[in-house]
Amino acid sequence: VHVKFGEASAMLAGDALQAMAFELLTPDDDAIPARQQAALCRLLARAAGSAGMAGGQAIDLASVGVALTERQLRQMHRLKTGALLQASVMMGAACGDVSAQAEAALMSYGAAIGLAFQVVDDMLDVTADSATLGKTAGKDADQDKPTFVSLLGLERAGVYAQELLAEALGALARSGLRDTQALQGLARRLVNRTC
Amino acid sequence: VHVKFGEASAMLAGDALQAMAFELLTPDDDAIPARQQAALCRLLARAAGSAGMAGGQAIDLASVGVALTERQLRQMHRLKTGALLQASVMMGAACGDVSAQAEAALMSYGAAIGLAFQVVDDMLDVTADSATLGKTAGKDADQDKPTFVSLLGLERAGVYAQELLAEALGALARSGLRDTQALQGLARRLVNRTC
Numbered sequence: 001v002h003v004k005f006g007e008a009s010a011m012l013a014g015d016a017l018q019a020m021a022f023e024l025l026t027p028d029d030d031a032i033p034a035r036q037q038a039a040l041c042r043l044l045a046r047a048a049g050s051a052g053m054a055g056g057q058a059i060d061l062a063s064v065g066v067a068l069t070e071r072q073l074r075q076m077h078r079l080k081t082g083a084l085l086q087a088s089v090m091m092g093a094a095c096g097d098v099s100a101q102a103e104a105a106l107m108s109y110g111a112a113i114g115l116a117f118q119v120v121d122d123m124l125d126v127t128a129d130s131a132t133l134g135k136t137a138g139k140d141a142d143q144d145k146p147t148f149v150s151l152l153g154l155e156r157a158g159v160y161a162q163e164l165l166a167e168a169l170g171a172l173a174r175s176g177l178r179d180t181q182a183l184q185g186l187a188r189r190l191v192n193r194t195c
Numbered sequence: 196v197h198v199k200f201g202e203a204s205a206m207l208a209g210d211a212l213q214a215m216a217f218e219l220l221t222p223d224d225d226a227i228p229a230r231q232q233a234a235l236c237r238l239l240a241r242a243a244g245s246a247g248m249a250g251g252q253a254i255d256l257a258s259v260g261v262a263l264t265e266r267q268l269r270q271m272h273r274l275k276t277g278a279l280l281q282a283s284v285m286m287g288a289a290c291g292d293v294s295a296q297a298e299a300a301l302m303s304y305g306a307a308i309g310l311a312f313q314v315v316d317d318m319l320d321v322t323a324d325s326a327t328l329g330k331t332a333g334k335d336a337d338q339d340k341p342t343f344v345s346l347l348g349l350e351r352a353g354v355y356a357q358e359l360l361a362e363a364l365g366a367l368a369r370s371g372l373r374d375t376q377a378l379q380g381l382a383r384r385l386v387n388r389t390c
Contacts, residue, residue, distance in 0.1 A: 009256065012252055015210075016245040018214070023241055025236070026234075045216075061203055
């Protein structure tokens with residue numbers, strides 16, 4: 001958008017789309033009970049804001065040229081990409097009627113796949129063919145920006161992604177939910193994707 | 196913010212603050228009933244998005260160097276500043292228990308003061324001492340951007356602001372609300388301000 005329409009329009013489009021997300025969650029025709037509407041807005045607002053995506057992006061911005069530890073990198077990505085991915089899981093849960101046990105398990109599941117997504121992204125950034133990934137491979141991996149691959153190496157990053165997948169599947173197994181097939185499949189596809 | 200911390204940080208701060216607005220409206224301690232939380236988010240989301248502030252700003256952006264009619268200028272400011280000012284009135288109403296009659300009247304009140312705010316802003320931009328206004332007088336009034344003053348002239352803009360004030364006060368008078376003193380005072384202060 002910023003290349004085709006300019007930076008100002010791109011910023012405005014982002015602002016408008018963020019507002020639209022909350023508008024979609026609050027229809028006035030009672031199709032969604034008010035209690036659910038409020039819960040959905042609450043989850044999205046927290047995940048998008050300073051304790052979520054925007055905060056993670058701010059850390060990312062501040063960490064250019066700074067050496068991050070693996071723990072700091074994890075924390076950054078927990079906020080930057082993890083929070084919204086986790087929120088998308090919890091917003092699904094908020095539309096149903098889940099137990100506290102299931103809710104806790106889904107939180108763990110969401111956190112694990114959120115982090116796994118980023119680890120795999122860093123790996124693909126190094127390994128993937130630029131055509132399949134749709135961007136120039138290695139492009140994000142500038143020396144100034146630490147990635148899971150630059151910190152762990154490619155092989156250990158792959159092991160870490162599989163550990164996170166196991167963590168996600170383990171969380172589903174102890175959730176007490178009857179049917180977790182779709183969520184299992186989502187986690188597997190996310191970790192085993194090649195683009 | 197963009198001067199002191201850079202554009203990227205300023206954009207992020209805006210994103211984070213927009214999310215925080217929705218977070219503040221959706222506390223999870225039941226201090227605000229869920230039905231009100233949903234209604235507040237609905238009002239804010241619509242007023243901030245493409246049919247409100249962001250949309251008005253986009254029209255503003257697209258209209259640089261383009262001659263706008265008075266009607267088009269009104270429509271732009273209805274969205275750009277009016278929608279959020281109107282929403283702030285309606286969000287107050289949503290926290291109470293107002294009749295449909297009062298709601299319609301408050302909508303008119305909010306629209307009138309929203310537009311009046313902008314008309315007075317355009318006037319102050321030409322007349323105010325730069326020290327009192329806190330910005331350089333005439334700064335916004337570049338030839339490329341039509342204002343109510345550039346379209347109507349200073350005198351007729353002043354008449355228009357008073358008409359809008361009368362419209363706002365008239366709406367309150369027919370609202371059926373018991374005590375509208377504060378809202379009357381707000382409208383008067385907004386129109387008769389000198390900075």
